[in-house]
Amino acid sequence: MLEIRLHGRGGQGAVTSAELIAIAAINKGNFAQAFPSFGPERRGAPVVAFCRVDDKKINIRAKVYKPDVVIVLDPGLLSLLDPTEGMGEGGILIINTKKKPQEVAIAPGRSIKVVTVDANTIATEELGRPIVNTTMLGGFIRATGLIGIDDIKEPLLERFGKKLGERNLKAMERAYQEVSIGE
Amino acid sequence: MARQRKGIEVSIAMADAVAQANVDVIAAYPITPQTHIVEHLSEIVANGELDAEYVPVESEHSAMSVCCGSSAVGARTFTSTSSQGLALMAEIFYIAASMRLPMVMALANRSLSGPLSIWNDHTDTMMVRDAGWIHVFVENGQECYDNVFCGYRISEDPSVMLPLAINLDGFILTHMIEPVIYEDNETIRKYLPDVRMKNALHPDNPVSMGCFAMPEIYTEAQMNREQGILNSYPTIIKAWKEWGDLTGRYYHPIETYRTEDAEYCIVTMGSYGETAMEVVDALREEGEKVGVVKIRLWRPFPFEDFRRAVEGKKSLIVVDRAISFGGPGGPVALELRSALYGRPNAPAIVNYVAGLAGRDVARSDFRKIILEGKAKASKGETEGFTLYGLRG
Numbered sequence: 010m011l012e013i014r015l016h017g018r019g020g021q022g023a024v025t026s027a028e029l030i031a032i033a034a035i036n037k038g039n040f041a042q043a044f045p046s047f048g049p050e051r052r053g054a055p056v057v058a059f060c061r062v063d064d065k066k067i068n069i070r071a072k073v074y075k076p077d078v079v080i081v082l083d084p085g086l087l088s089l090l091d092p093t094e095g096m097g098e099g100g101i102l103i104i105n106t107k108k109k110p111q112e113v114a115i116a117p118g119r120s121i122k123v124v125t126v127d128a129n130t131i132a133t134e135e136l137g138r139p140i141v142n143t144t145m146l147g148g149f150i151r152a153t154g155l156i157g158i159d160d161i162k163e164p165l166l167e168r169f170g171k172k173l174g175e176r177n178l179k180a181m182e183r184a185y186q187e188v189s190i191g192e
Numbered sequence: 193m194a195r196q197r198k199g200i201e202v203s204i205a206m207a208d209a210v211a212q213a214n215v216d217v218i219a220a221y222p223i224t225p226q227t228h229i230v231e232h233l234s235e236i237v238a239n240g241e242l243d244a245e246y247v248p249v250e251s252e253h254s255a256m257s258v259c260c261g262s263s264a265v266g267a268r269t270f271t272s273t274s275s276q277g278l279a280l281m282a283e284i285f286y287i288a289a290s291m292r293l294p295m296v297m298a299l300a301n302r303s304l305s306g307p308l309s310i311w312n313d314h315t316d317t318m319m320v321r322d323a324g325w326i327h328v329f330v331e332n333g334q335e336c337y338d339n340v341f342c343g344y345r346i347s348e349d350p351s352v353m354l355p356l357a358i359n360l361d362g363f364i365l366t367h368m369i370e371p372v373i374y375e376d377n378e379t380i381r382k383y384l385p386d387v388r389m390k391n392a393l394h395p396d397n398p399v400s401m402g403c404f405a406m407p408e409i410y411t412e413a414q415m416n417r418e419q420g421i422l423n424s425y426p427t428i429i430k431a432w433k434e435w436g437d438l439t440g441r442y443y444h445p446i447e448t449y450r451t452e453d454a455e456y457c458i459v460t461m462g463s464y465g466e467t468a469m470e471v472v473d474a475l476r477e478e479g480e481k482v483g484v485v486k487i488r489l490w491r492p493f494p495f496e497d498f499r500r501a502v503e504g505k506k507s508l509i510v511v512d513r514a515i516s517f518g519g520p521g522g523p524v525a526l527e528l529r530s531a532l533y534g535r536p537n538a539p540a541i542v543n544y545v546a547g548l549a550g551r552d553v554a555r556s557d558f559r560k561i562i563l564e565g566k567a568k569a570s571k572g573e574t575e576g577f578t579l580y581g582l583r584g
Contacts, residue, residue, distance in 0.1 A: 031370070
């Protein structure tokens with residue numbers, strides 16, 4: 010089972026990202042869960058969303074405490090929280106930042122793979138505003154290989170409609186190409 | 193609709209099930225965490241995908257009043273609520289059962305105020321435990337979907353004619369995206385045909401319902417309710433069996449997991465049963481002879497099924513999601529202690545109350561509850577209850 014935690018701010022679409030990963034995995038015949046850290050939703054406040062993917066039925070009805078993958082949609086959150094909390098060796102940390110993985114001073118000395126995506130720039134260019142949730146999925150897909158771009162197309166277009174969906178898809182594909190994957 | 197497996201929010205799947213059940217009337221007032229269910233139903237009706245009356249009432253008291261009226265004329269009726277909404281409709285909630293009005297409610301379980309909280313536990317449903325409704329608890333999205341159809345089959349059966357609540361954990365289930373298998377409409381129609389209820393209000397056949405009762409008849413009316421809900425048991429068994437035969441998914445009043453050779457068991461009700469199974473698997477690897485007993489049917493309480501399920505066990509660790517203040521512990525433990533009282537070689541019962549108002553109960557917590565509970569049972573510490581995770 011792969012457990013994923015997403016950090017974002019209310020309105021950035023962390024929950025939508027978790028949903029799209031889960032639906033893509035389910036459509037492939039896998040089992041998945043996606044859920045928010047339950048509570049009142051406030052735009053701009055730090056939010057957490059969770060996702061689990063497995064090839065068998067998932068029975069856990071609790072939050073993700075030991076994520077294999079963490080996605081950080083807002084680099085500003087890095088000064089507020091430790092994105093690697095609960096993460097074991099071999100974890101993958103995917104951050105929206107202009108920096109290269111080696112320039113990110115998170116978890117030095119730990120065997121955590123840092124992946125960076127300049128999602129603000131990509132999303133601003135492709136969508137006209139820095140809503141980075143779908144862009145970051147490009148980085149996620151490239152870094153984990155858990156699902157393919159093709160798997161997420163259908164749920165993405167269903168969620169956003171054809172016009173907006175295709176723009177989101179383009180942003181995602183660009184992130185897939187432009188992502189920087191650390192050692 | 194063709195049979196399909198979907199990744200979908202459980203609330204939406206449940207609303208889709210209600211539409212597939214071809215309901216006639218939906219009356220509800222939005223309240224967290226139930227809101228997505230009725231929001232989606234209002235969309236389905238507004239889009240013309242379901243020929244039903246959606247009554248957007250001004251309160252839950254009115255929602256249940258509308259439901260009583262629509263059920264009384266023989267319309268297939270649905271509502272959904274949570275917590276304070278249930279509290280506000282409590283007056284009419286009791287009346288629905290006393291008038292023997294079939295309907296299905298999705299009760300998205302949430303804590304009751306105060307302090308004000310929107311998160312999940314079972315305090316709301318325990319408030320209406322004694323109202324005479326049939327109460328079913330579900331553990332996952334598929335069970336939510338399936339039990340909408342089973343719920344109507346049971347509720348509308350001429351031998352039952354009682355309202356039925358499907359208890360689903362708020363947020364934990366309502367806001368979860370997971371796979372749900374949708375059955376095709378033909379299967380649903382076969383299992384749940386449209387019904388014409390006997391004794392429905394109709395100008396051609398005037399009857400009185402919900403009359404005032406003098407002391408000379410009130411006792412008998414209550415006995416009628418008691419008999420009615422007890423008589424629902426065989427219909428419930430039959431409805432679940434037939435659903436299982438159609439879909440391969442069977443439901444039972446009491447369900448067990450790895451209990452055959454278990455010396456002790458954790459007992460849960462609602463979605464916690466799934467996490468408990470996961471933890472029991474891990475403990476089994478370590479040689480612990482532990483299993484899970486899950487209560488699916490809460491009213492009418494399946495005493496015989498329960499006694500059979502726990503026969504020969506040394507101890508039961510019962511996880512409640514509500515407190516009966518000043519009472520003997522959680523409502524589930526109270527029920528189980530009564531079910532076993534005075535029986536020879538009855539298992540010892542240790543009671544924990546956990547996960548109040550959405551406090552997360554992780555696998556590590558279940559592990560602690562199970563092992564600590566086992567130790568308590570062996571020391572004979574079986575009085576009262578422990579509020580798990582209470583901070584000092």
